[in-house]
Amino acid sequence: MEAKDAAVPGSAGSGAEGPPEAKLIEVRVVEALKTCYDPEIPVDIYELGLIYAVDVAADGRVEVKMTLTSPACPVAGSLPGEVESKVAAVDGVRSAHVELVWDPPWDKDMMSEAAQLKLGFM
Numbered sequence: 001m002e003a004k005d006a007a008v009p010g011s012a013g014s015g016a017e018g019p020p021e022a023k024l025i026e027v028r029v030v031e032a033l034k035t036c037y038d039p040e041i042p043v044d045i046y047e048l049g050l051i052y053a054v055d056v057a058a059d060g061r062v063e064v065k066m067t068l069t070s071p072a073c074p075v076a077g078s079l080p081g082e083v084e085s086k087v088a089a090v091d092g093v094r095s096a097h098v099e100l101v102w103d104p105p106w107d108k109d110m111m112s113e114a115a116q117l118k119l120g121f122m
Contacts, residue, residue: 048111
């Protein structure tokens with residue numbers, strides 16, 4: 001997993017500063033996030049930079065802040081629910097909550113290098 005910084009838009013921040021269990025849960029959550037795709041883009045939402053923060057509490061509560069490529073995204077009604085369900089199913093997660101945010105707005109610079117290469121931006 002890449003090092004992420006919550007202060008940098010488009011990169012998931014770690015709330016797992018505490019026990020090793022929280023850090024392990026965070027790794028598993030990121031793996032689950034990498035199984036979620038916008039159906040119109042062949043790159044997972046994590047590599048697209050749609051995940052702004054992943055915060056894991058010591059008791060297994062997980063908060064995810066995410067955005068979409070556009071407020072008019074066709075999956076705006078379904079993708080956050082899919083993300084929440086996949087995170088909730090991760091071993092060690094007691095509860096999951098996804099917050100959809102629009103600030104800062106997503107742009108292609110938030111994608112990982114691998115995603116930019118796959119989509120021909122590099």
